[in-house]
Amino acid sequence: MDIVIRRARPEEYATVGELTAQAYLGDGLLDFGESDEYLGELRDVAKRAAAADALVAVEGARVLGGVTFVPAGGPMADIARSGEAEVRMLAVAREDRGRGAGAALVHACVERAREVDGCVRVVLSTQRTMHAAHRLYERFGFTRCPERDWNPLPDIDDILLLTYELTL
Numbered sequence: 182m183d184i185v186i187r188r189a190r191p192e193e194y195a196t197v198g199e200l201t202a203q204a205y206l207g208d209g210l211l212d213f214g215e216s217d218e219y220l221g222e223l224r225d226v227a228k229r230a231a232a233a234d235a236l237v238a239v240e241g242a243r244v245l246g247g248v249t250f251v252p253a254g255g256p257m258a259d260i261a262r263s264g265e266a267e268v269r270m271l272a273v274a275r276e277d278r279g280r281g282a283g284a285a286l287v288h289a290c291v292e293r294a295r296e297v298d299g300c301v302r303v304v305l306s307t308q309r310t311m312h313a314a315h316r317l318y319e320r321f322g323f324t325r326c327p328e329r330d331w332n333p334l335p336d337i338d339d340i341l342l343l344t345y346e347l348t349l
């Protein structure tokens with residue numbers, strides 16, 4: 182069966198949110214574990230879908246992963262500037278990794294960005310330890326943009342998100 186990328190349906194929001202939260206928790210990506218405030222953001226797919234494109238990778242009825250595509254700023258953008266789209270919260274269920282769902286989600290975001298009037302670049306943030314994600318982004322032509330690296334929690338010195346960009 183093929184992997185299909187489409188908008189998440191409201192009845193899938195809880196599944197996608199929990200899948201995303203568990204991916205971040207399981208990979209040790211949340212500095213405060215189960216008490217990390219970001220877990221609420223990861224689980225709130227309805228909020229993302231209201232302000233951006235909440236996409237899912239599905240195989241039949243099974244949700245394999247999800248991503249948030251922010252086409253042109255707005256409340257879901259962290260780093261996107263004018264003329265940029267942003268990719269956020271990419272996650273694939275641990276048991277479904279290595280099958281192409283993550284690549285299909287990134288590909289869908291890049292293709293959607295090409296369809297946005299005035300969009301010249303796609304940007305994203307990633308953690309230093311997300312080496313598999315870095316390799317995935319680089320396969321699509323994303324390059325590091327260290328001058329745009331940033332800290333989402335400025336009161337904590339050791340948190341740094343790396344920025345990648347792809348010029349369309």
